[in-house]
Amino acid sequence: MARGFAQGAGAGGRVRLRTLSNLRWLAVAGQSAALFLVHFALGYSLPFLYCAVAIAVSAALNVALSIRYPPAHRLTNREATFYLAFDVLQLAALLYLTGGITNPFVLMFVAPVVIAATTLNLGNVLILAGIAFASASLIALKHLPLPWPAREALALPELYQAGIWIALVIGIGFTSVYAWRIASESARMSAGLAATQLALSREHRLAALGALATAAAHELGTPLGTIAVVARELERALPEHSNEAEDVRLLRDQAERCRAIIARLANPEAAMLGATARLPLGAFLDDIAGPHRGEDLEIRITISQPKADEPEPQVWRAPELLHGLGNIIENAADFAQALVAVDARWDEQFLYISVTDDGPGFAPEIFEALGEPYITSRPGHHALGETDLGPVGALDQHEGMGLGFFIAKILLEQTGGLVKADNPESGGAQVSIRWPRGVIDGLQPPAQTET
DSSP states (O other): OHHHHHHHHHHHOSEEHHHHHHHHHHHHHHHHHHHHIIIIISOOOOOHHHHHHHHHHHHHHHHHHHHHSOTTOEEOHHHHHHHHHHHHHHHHHHHHHTTGGGSGGGGGGHHHHHHHHHHSOHHHHHHHHHHHHHHHHHHHHSOOOOOOOTTOOOOOOHHHHHHHHHHHHHHHHHHHHHHHHHHHHHHHHHHHHHHHHHHHHHHHHHHHHHHHHHHHHHHHHHHHHHHHHHHHHHHHHSOTTSHHHHHHHHHHHHHHHHHHHHHHHHOTTTSOOOTTOEEEHHHHHHHHHGGGOBTTBEEEEEEEOSSTTOOOOEEEOOHHHHHHHHHHHHHHHHHOSSEEEEEEEEOSSEEEEEEEESSSOSOHHHHTTTTSTTOOOOTTOOOOOTTOSSOOSOGGGOTTSSHHHHHHHHHHHHTTOEEEEEOOTTSSEEEEEEEETTSSSSSSOOOOOOO
16 A cells, blocks of 8 residues: 555656756756856866766756756656756765865755655655765765865864764754655645545535525425415316316326425425534434444433433534534444444533444554544555655545544534543543533534634
8 A cells, every 4th residue: 555655646746847957956056156166266176077067967957857848747756766866976976076075065965865855755765865875975985085275185084084974874864754754744734634624515515405405495385385276276177087187186296295395305303404503412413323323333322411400502513513523423333343322411611522432442553643644543444654755646535544533633623622532441442522611502603713
């Protein structure tokens, strides 16, 4: 699966050719300026022609690529790795000609590796880092002298040069790994949030469809009633056994049938209520849990009232709540052996809902990362591997990859809820959500908060 994502990322392309070309032009300009400054302005002796050839080759590559591809062309992982490896080797050639690792510009080895770390998968980053390590090691052992005044000599102790090499190697390794981890987390979080918005927009469309059906039922009720009345009058005016009377009778029956269908759509207990409808807490949870019940699975809903005569809170059927709690109950149902317990209670300050299953519980290896995108222990499904920079492909192809709990957590937090996951001592897994009173059961629908 990780290999498949790497291939997909390469096919889609994460970096544009224009980006690398602009960076290479910047490097060519800086290298040319340094070459002319050292050779002509400072008068230091260096192999000017060989250095100029190395810089010209880099410029020629940019020109060739601009002719071969359009500027917006996106590079595959393999192409980007090849071009960045060329930059490393070109820099190594210049440094070989100008003092090796004693040249202060040896720090520029870090740049191509960090660029790779922010755009490519870990495998390609390691390949490029290996090339940089090998190049730095070679020029540390073999290089031309650093340009220096003819009558003076710069002789750095071997131990000092070894320290420079070690610092360079550590710097490349640390910065590349750090940059890759940050880019990976950013890419996964961005894709996860985009998938959350997609799921929420789907829920909003369902709610809007339900509201539209209710409105259509009310709007169509009057004309269908008129049709039924007119058809009844025509039926009375026509001979009882005539063909016309049969047609009118059929017309009246079909109109009555349409009115019955529309009445069911307009019934709040049987139709989609829309984002502005409220239900008692128990009915609200039962409505969400209904689609996930099965013959071999019991979903038990328990409402704990603080006082016997106190009415249940009226909870808004907001799309965020429907999809968020629905995802949590669905996950519990998938892992449960026979029972999912949904417990709800409230007091003067908070409203609590917990979902507990009798399954194996959250896997230890993912427990600390719960709530992050693309983290899953679902059998037969795979999250992103440690070698993947981020997800690729259409967002609707990411199902089963660990987005369910992440989306649920984000949506419930947008309504003001606090989500906590745990493995109870009695076994199974438990997800608990807490809202301040009046947030989801107030007079106004829950407002989305910044996440």
